[in-house]
Each structure stands twice: as structure tokens, then as C-alpha cells.
Amino acid sequence: MQPATRQEQKVVTRDRLVNAAMALFARNGIAGTTTAEVAKSVRMSHGVVFLHFPTRDELVIAVIDEFGRRLSAEFRQAFERDLGLRAVLQAHLRVLAELEPFYARLVTEAPMLPPKVRSTLMLLHAAVSYELFQALERERKAGRARKIDRALLFNTWIGLVHHYLVNRDLFATGDSVIAEKGDSLVNHFMALVKP
């Protein structure tokens, strides 16, 4: 169906650019992708990309924001079913699996990215940290988990997951290390937090 208004067309174009950028970042790396290449992959002029995203950083941030929106929606859905820590960990991994090639590139390149982009990722991590800690506290009150420092709880989980993602070629036989190892990572983490 054709978009009815110019504003809707603008949103559709922006979404196409974000999706195209995500695919190219995943394949060629963030530093290894130019906005001209993103434009070419969706057969748009470079000028159109510039109108929506004046710099590549803006485009990278838009892709991270899209990741954040999916994460937030997944957490919300998880909470409607189950408030447990396991459900939060699984919701996190579901989104990571969905965007795994891009996310693996993002965390691999993160230390080299400009502060503004890195800060966007940190904001996302802060949200995951918050959800993990809230879930842990609920488990703790129910006697199913021990007290753990909020930052260390998050860093233990994200350190584990990122190690597998950054080295996914060593840990996975197929395309997705999260699909292959996710359950064992969740089980291991749940065992770690037990009282």
C-alpha cells in the first residue's frame, strides 16, 4: 500500500535507511561502512541519506535506538507473562539473537566509536541493568537469589554474553551463537545468583 502522506513517506524512507544500515554494519562493520554505501544499497541518492542523517554517527545512533525499541518492547511483553529474572535474561537474548550480526559488530567496535555513539549504547545497557536488578531483587525477596551489586550483576551478565558474541566464530557451528548457547548461558547465570 502506498503511504498516504509526505510524513508517512518520510518515516518509510527513514526505516528503510535504518534497516539497510543495520545490514551493512553487520556485514562490513560500522567503521567500514559509508553513508554513500547505505544509499546505494537501497538505490537512493546520497542526498536523501544526508537529509535524514547528516552524519554517519546519527545513522549508527538511529540503528542502536531501533535496537533499544525492540528491547523495550520485548521486556514489556516478557513482564506481561513472567516477572522472573530468567524471563528478563531470555527477553534480552531474544532481541540480541534477532539482531546478532549487527550487535556483535557494535560491541566489537564500541571502544573505537565516538563518545556520542558509545554513550547511546551505554544508555541502553543502563536500561538492561535496571531491568536485571529489579528482577533480581524480586527473586531475592522470594528467597530465590542472593544480594548482588547492581553494576556487577549487569557486568557479569553482559561480560558473559559479549564474550560469546565477540568470538561467535569460535563458539557457534551455525549463524547464531545466541541460538546455540543462549540457554546454557541463562542456566549458568541463574545458578550463579542462587542464595
Added chain:
Amino acid sequence: MAEKCPACGSCGMPMEKPEDFALGDVTRPYCRHCTDARGELLPFDKVLETNVRFYVESQGVTPAAADAMARAMLADMPAWRGRH
């Protein structure tokens, strides 16, 4: 694409529920963390302090690193763009 929600024009926090907005009013451009009891935008230093604390508590980074990251993030937000 996932459904989009507005983001705070000061700190970028996604505002999904009415209680995320200043005074619970979904027409407000800023979140409850960046505004005072009257719904007015807090001074830059207060917003920065909240963001720095958020990074430090959530991820255990140093206050100096959190400060640099938070400044980089806030610099491009509509509320603070062009601020020197």
C-alpha cells in the same frame, strides 16, 4: 519496525507510559527525571548529574568516564543543542 515512542528532548529516555512524562502529561517534551515539580526543565548541571549517576550505578564506570559519556550524549539533545 517496532512501534516508536517519543524520547525525552533533554536526556533521550524513551517515554512509553504517561508516568514517564513530566507531570504525567504526554504532551510534555521532557521526562519526569529532567523536570522539577512544576514540570519545568531542570538546569543542565542537574540533568548531567542524574545521567552520570545513572551510568555509574548501572555499569560501575568511573565518574569521569560517565561524565564524558553523558556530556557527549546531552550535547546533541534538542534541549541542550548549541549550549557551550
